[in-house]
Amino acid sequence: MIRISTTVLTATLISLLAASGLALAHGNVVPQAVATEGLEPLGAEWRTENPYRDSKDHGRALEIGSSAYNQNCAACHGLEAKSGGIAPDLRLLDVGVAGDEWFVERVRNGAVRDGRVYMPKMADYLSQEALWAVRTYLDSVHVEE
Ligand code: HEC
Structure with missing residues (x-):
């Protein structure tokens, strides 16, 4: 036996x-390519504040951001940004500049600890325009803790 x-x-x-x-x-x-036609082009230098928040492009950014989020972030952060527990619930991110800065930090640098990649550097795959569009979408689903 x-x-x-x-x-x-x-x-x-x-x-x-x-x-x-x-x-x-x-x-x-x-990562899925994100078409950003209709959004103001931002160039290579990263902004520290969401350029689409108070802009004429806000509506378009929301539309692009919602789809870009679902294609590129939802697998880890949950559909409609409601975390299933694998990764933080992004509805809780601060709205405003403090949240913007933390958002940029994470999408550019990812999250790597002890050599393990918890979150890839999403800015290596998605443009600054696409990522600020995602940020615009996240603001729209924000909830207080
Ligand atoms: C492979 C899984 C994965 C993908 C894809 C992913 N993330 Fe993350 N993300 C994580 C994990 C895990 C953390 C927590 C990292 C840690 O523990 O330090 C995180 C953290 C974050 C944070 C910080 C949240 C906080 O409360 O501190 C932000 C902002 C963020 N991600 C945005 C995004 C965006 C925007 C996308 C899509 C463009 C994305 N992530 C794609 C796994 C992922």
Whole structure:
């Protein structure tokens, strides 16, 4: 009779779960190109404040941002920004400049700790215009904690 120790079995199960979880997360996170026609072009230098917040482009930014969010962020942060628990609930991000700065920090640098990528550098895949559009969308679904 073949005996498998429960420790080995548990360890195997845990690593299988971890591997499938990762595969799932990464499988959904192929960045999607975002068309930003109709938005004021921003150039290479990053703004510190959402340029579309009080602009004539606000409506267009909302439209583009909603779809760009769902294609590029929702796999981790949840549909409609309602976190399923894998990543922070982005509806809670501060509205205004403080939230803008933290948003830029994360989308440009991602989140890497001890060599593990928790969040990729999204600005490597999406333009500044697309990301400020996402920020505009997030403002529109903001809730207080
Ligand atoms: C592969 C999963 C993944 C994807 C895709 C992803 N994120 Fe994240 N994001 C995370 C995780 C995990 C954290 C928390 C990082 C930590 O623990 O430090 C995070 C943190 C953040 C934060 C900081 C939130 C806070 O409360 O401190 C912002 C802002 C953010 N992400 C925005 C985005 C946006 C915008 C997109 C899409 C353009 C995106 N993320 C795509 C996983 C992801």
